Amino acid sequence: MESISIMLRGRVAIAVFVFLAGIYASTGCPEASVCSGNVGRPFSFIVFGDSRDNVSGVSPVLTRLVQTMATHVDGDKPAPSFAVFMGDAATAGGPGNLKLWDNITSGLSTKIPVLFVKGNHDIYGGSLNGFSLDGDFQAFQKERLETGVSINSRCIQRLPGNSGYSAFSFVWDGSLFVILDTYDMPMPGHQYNGWVSSRQRDMLEKELDNTTPRHKFVFYHTPAFDNAAHGNISKSEYMGSWSADFMDIWKIIDKNAVDIVFSGHSHYYARRKIDTTVNPGWRNGVLQVISGGAGAPFNDPQSCVGSFCFKYDNPPEISKIYHFIIVTVTKEVVSYKLYDVNDKQIEEYVISKN
Numbered sequence: 001m002e003s004i005s006i007m008l009r010g011r012v013a014i015a016v017f018v019f020l021a022g023i024y025a026s027t028g029c030p031e032a033s034v035c036s037g038n039v040g041r042p043f044s045f046i047v048f049g050d051s052r053d054n055v056s057g058v059s060p061v062l063t064r065l066v067q068t069m070a071t072h073v074d075g076d077k078p079a080p081s082f083a084v085f086m087g088d089a090a091t092a093g094g095p096g097n098l099k100l101w102d103n104i105t106s107g108l109s110t111k112i113p114v115l116f117v118k119g120n121h122d123i124y125g126g127s128l129n130g131f132s133l134d135g136d137f138q139a140f141q142k143e144r145l146e147t148g149v150s151i152n153s154r155c156i157q158r159l160p161g162n163s164g165y166s167a168f169s170f171v172w173d174g175s176l177f178v179i180l181d182t183y184d185m186p187m188p189g190h191q192y193n194g195w196v197s198s199r200q201r202d203m204l205e206k207e208l209d210n211t212t213p214r215h216k217f218v219f220y221h222t223p224a225f226d227n228a229a230h231g232n233i234s235k236s237e238y239m240g241s242w243s244a245d246f247m248d249i250w251k252i253i254d255k256n257a258v259d260i261v262f263s264g265h266s267h268y269y270a271r272r273k274i275d276t277t278v279n280p281g282w283r284n285g286v287l288q289v290i291s292g293g294a295g296a297p298f299n300d301p302q303s304c305v306g307s308f309c310f311k312y313d314n315p316p317e318i319s320k321i322y323h324f325i326i327v328t329v330t331k332e333v334v335s336y337k338l339y340d341v342n343d344k345q346i347e348e349y350v351i352s353k354n
Contacts, residue, residue, distance in 0.1 A: 042331075043173050044079075046072070046112075048324040049086025049221075049264030050292035051101065052121050058090045058101050059295025061322050061341060066107045068343045069324050073111045080326060081172070082112050084179075086264030086291055087119025087221040093133035098122070098140045116141060118166040118181050119221040119264060120192065134185045141165035167200055169207045175329055176213040178204055180220040180249075193265070194222035196245040204249055208256040215329055216258045223263035223290050224250050225274055227303050227310040250274070250282070257284040259334045259351060260327070267296040268319040269338060270312040271349065287351065289336075293323040318346050 046069055051062040073079045085105070090097035108114055118137060125132040142165045166181035180203075182194030208216060224246040253261060254274070268290065272278070275285035292299075301312060301319040312319070322341040327334065335350040 041173070042329060043081045044076075044326055044328040045172075046080045046083035046108075046324055046326055047086065047262050047289075047291050047336075048083065048294045049117070050088045050119070050267050050296040051085075051294035052088045052091045052296050054091065054297045056091050057097055058104060061295030062101075062104050064341050065294055065322060065324060066105055068339070068341060070107050070111060071343065072326060073108065080112060083108060083114045084177075084219055084262065085114060085116050085294075086219065086262060087117045088121040088264060088292075088296060089116075089119075091121055092124045093122045094125075094136050095140070098136065102140075102144075115179065116144065117179055117219050117221055117264070118183055120183055120194065123183060123185075131183060131185065131187060134183070138165050167203060169203070171211075171213065173329075174213055175215040175217065176207065176211050178207050178216075178218045180204065180218065182220045182222045193243075194220075194245075195243075196220075196249050201249055201252065205252045208252060208258070214331060215334055216256060217327075218253060218258050218261045220261075220263060222246075222265045223288060224261070225272060225278065225288055225310060226263075226266055226270075226290070227301065250286075253286055254282050254284050258286050260336075261286060261288045263288065263290050264292040266290050266301070267292045267299045268301045269293055269314070269321060269323050269325075269346075270301055270319055271314050272310075272312050287349075289325070291323070291325055293321055295322060314347065321346065 048065065048069070051059050051065075053059040069083070089101035102109070105114055118141070120131070123131045123134040123137050145165055145168075167179060167184065169176065169178045171177070180196065180200050182196060184195070184197040184200060187195060204218070224243070269292075270290040271287060273285050273287050274282050276282060298320045302309070302316055318338070323338055323346065325336050325338055327336040333350060333352050335348065337345055338347040338349075339345055
């Protein structure tokens with residue numbers, strides 16, 4: 001069972017990446033079962049996402065946000081151990097924009113590893129109507145994982161194929177982290193709101209079923225549950241309750257009582273406990289958090305598809321803010337603090353494991 005309170009506790013631990021084997025392209029690393037579930041010293045990590053502007057590049061907000069996040073790395077005692085970016089670095093993909101984003105975030109990435117979750121805009125061509133630049137993203141991600149962000153590891157485990165560097169898992173101090181690619185190529189048509197390939201569903205199920213971590217976190221760009229934040233999207237096209245792909249992975253997530261699922265894509269902050277009030281089948285009440293406020297133009301968190309309106313648990317007035325999140329993990333508690341770009345703490349949320 002989980003209980004909610006408004007308190008935060010925990011300290012940071014220095015740990016080592018252990019990328020998981022199994023269905024990944026093997027490099028001789030240990031299986032996921034090496035994760036014993038024993039949590040060492042507490043640690044924390046940063047989550048932020050969606051830094052594109054609405055023209056052709058990166059929002060200027062990202063520079064300010066990076067400066068603010070870096071103050072936590074420099075000043076918190078102890079500091080966050082790594083960061084996860086939830087995708088959509090710039091309006092279009094390609095080497096130029098990815099390099100620009102990399103340069104802007106260097107004020108953070110030179111201090112701690114910054115992992116990158118692929119978004120739809122990260123592989124868009126200049127016309128923004130086709131996923132034509134996945135090869136550029138894979139090359140960018142390959143270099144980061146093999147020579148950059150995985151500074152504490154030389155053991156990369158990945159899915160075979162074209163999207164091999166955008167779906168992977170790792171263990172950090174007894175906690176399991178799974179990063180998925182909701183734009184895994186080849187994609188069956190132009191799936192604006194993403195899809196989840198069968199090989200990634202297999203990957204997710206294997207990692208969650210075959211490990212015994214104390215805490216489990218899953219990351220992917222497009223939320224499984226959301227409203228019509230991106231505008232005039234029909235019910236048949238929209239994801240969430242009507243997408244078999246996302247519902248299939250949520251069955252795996254709920255069965256394994258994942259602590260938090262993080263997404264971006266919608267340009268605001270939102271949280272919702274996905275429990276039986278959403279669907280009678282969701283019995284474990286997994287928390288979904290959307291962090292899409294690193295500079296992208298805001299969407300409307302209260303928009304609807306026809307008569308359907310997906311409601312979030314957080315107060316609506318705190319959704320449309322440029323923000324980042326710092327998650328703290330201890331043996332018994334997973335908690336996070338939400339900060340705005342000026343480093344004002346906006347919200348605390350705590351999950352206690354009995």
